[in-house]
Amino acid sequence: MRNTTRIITALVAGSALALSGAGAAFAGHDGNPSAKVASYSYSLDAIQPTDVPGSQAEGSTRVKALPNGKLQVTVEAWGLSPNLPHAMHLHGVPGPATDMACPGPAAAGADGVVTVLDGAPFYGGIITSLTSTGDVSPASALALDRFAMSDADGYLYYQRTFTDVPGYTDAGTVQVVVHGIDFDGNGAYAFNADDPFSSRPSSLNAGIPLEATVPVLCGGIAN
Template identity: 85%
Template structure:
């Protein structure tokens, strides 16, 4: 993809600031309810190969462009790692470029995992951090204390209405990406040298656990 180096650099920078599938997602959307409200519903599908532990989540999302520059995002997911915050973002490729929708298992590197940087050429850079409170810019990409948490059963519900958020002009051109897999089910995102997956670092830096940043769900429509 012609914009892949720029997208990967931007994504890595966004996560760095914050720290200081099975198949490609369904790309269809429902009909707009009116001329003033553009509403798009997507399936959220698993990103990782089936043999990646604790990665078989699923979900849905609705991205609704409201009048006066407001945007409402709803995320509902099942099967996530329980009792943990999950970083979530709107991703996309600005301008005339088109993204490649969501990555599937084939996007995994030699380590067998689809990392943040493996996925970036598909869904683009971060446009908005879907935090529950406070800042929503890419600088909050991994502000885990402000993202929604899953419950004891791995269920997560999120909804927030954003006002005057830059980065996109149409709710139908973004991808919703959910991150975070507790591979060893020890209740935290941390390094565990005894586990073949939890022992690994994020593609964004050696000091960051892979568990905290790895994408688990993705859905949206290619712009």
């Protein structure tokens, strides 16, 4: 898994960095508890059509802008593919433009799946990789050995405080996106030529399984 992760990370880094140039969102959110801490909570909603296997998860996230440029992100999700790492990111669109929030099933392409590239026009590019340890830049977009894992029931809990996240001390300008669906339920992100979904490549690179990169949950801003 570790060697495979390094290869995937190298392959997607360029795509993730390229996407991160896309605008910053402004939309409704819950109230701020004080002048020093801005706290925003959102539901995490399923992105995929209901006929996509293993895709109907749910969850919630809280993003807190703390003093001194720190940003705390908490993610809790249920119904994810079990016993697997799930890449998670803060997405956004730097600048004055308003993004289109989270995609839904209608954003699926002709293949019936909402891919990374289908979702990018809605929630923008990667601002921060929500890894559990180490680098948090877009270059760690699929460093699967450093993302939180779901348990045997598909439950995932994640919390990390980031220091000096560029441009995102305002926690109300980001989307949280969770990736990864084990379509065929074999316990791995891998190609399976006999499965109509697991046989497909990622929209980022034909050498990467769609399972590893496909978005499953999204929340934040205007959703």
